[in-house]
Amino acid sequence: MSNLPNIEHSIAIPYQLRVLFTENAFDSRNLLFSNLIRSGSNQGASRVIFYIDEGVAAAQPQLARNIASYCAVHGETLDLRGIHLLPAGEAIKNETDYLKGIYAEIEAQKICRHSYIVAIGGGALLDTVGFAAATAHRGIRLVRFPSTTLGQGDAGVGVKNGFNFRGKKNFVGAFAPPFAVVNDFSLLDTLPEKHLRNGYIEAIKVALIRDRDFFEWIEANAKALAAFDTAAMREIIHRSAQHHVAHIATSGDPFETGSVRPLDFGHWAAHKLEQLSGFRISHGEAVAIGIALDTIYSERMGLLDPHSAQRILDLIRKLGFETYAPELELENDLGQNATLAGLEEFREHLGGELTITLLSAIGKRLEIHEMDTKTILQSISDLRLPVSIELGR
Ligand SMILES: NC(=O)c1ccc[n+]([C@@H]2O[C@H](COP(=O)([O-])OP(=O)(O)OC[C@H]3O[C@@H](n4cnc5c(N)ncnc54)[C@H](O)[C@@H]3O)[C@@H](O)[C@H]2O)c1
């Protein structure tokens, strides 16, 4: 045993989490991006490498050309080191070869800690490129351009990235605030309706756990949102992003060291459903079902009143989401419901005690530490046979 004293210092690192809003970011007259890069650089042009979601590149074939000419026009600020396309969707989070490819390019192009990696795409691409950026050289500046409503309101504006391992969602990942997020609304022009809708559910989620007024705004604007009205869509994205960022900045646990994850409301079942469906069910679609399930569960456990539960289900359905998928009732080899394994996986992911967020009212959450299996199964049946909760099922 040594009698030398322990050494202890607290280290506080101030992070700036900024989300900028624009349209046509790579029109050479739009100075937002070049000013952003210049704001982080002392002198000369900074190396920049772009990764674009193949789905976005196919839908917006002019994008890569616009980026190349933008960088040429703003050559005093931007030293373009490559524009690469990567596969779209969850596939990219499952295959380590893509990750290795990004590391190889970072090394080959001498992308350093003062360079920039720009990721343009859906949440899956942002998660993968973000993980590479967070880990290569122990952290390279990342600028995210989320191209989905889910990305612009949630996945793209936070401090997490992630990679799947053995089919388990986000088994690998890091907490790493981006240099900046640019929400370019013109990217959404080509997004298919199913994905336009997906962002709404994370907005409903954050409204349910934090802000009754926002929930009521979504209710009041449900028709416009269901019709993908531009103004309504921009507003819901802006408010959702505001809430997600505010939660991260003010909850006191930005890097989720505790076990309380309110932003994961509805997600324990959602992650499992995505996995059970082989990712046929997208993240947003799965979250809609997960929120519906935890809403009914909250009501069945007497935590949430039936009228509020019905309002929540009605809104989810009105926006065009399904609230049931047959995968909810798949069985494992032992003949047990397979969705339930999602609870144990969620606990493992949290590390330590299981903590699930439920609702006690619209806009008010509460945390519980165990769930009753029988009531979960009854709630699943309620979703299969959607009769009115208010009318006593
Ligand atoms: N890091 C986080 O905090 C966080 C939070 C929530 C979700 N996520 C993750 O985000 C992922 C889901 O992201 P997503 O909903 O954005 O879907 P996605 O990344 O799977 O993309 C959806 C599809 O839309 C296409 N696409 C994207 N933008 C397009 C555009 N503008 N025009 C045409 N096509 C376009 C893509 O090519 C893809 O096929 C999940 O992996 C989820 O786990 C991460």
Ligand SMILES: [Zn+2]
């Ligand atoms: Zn989510």
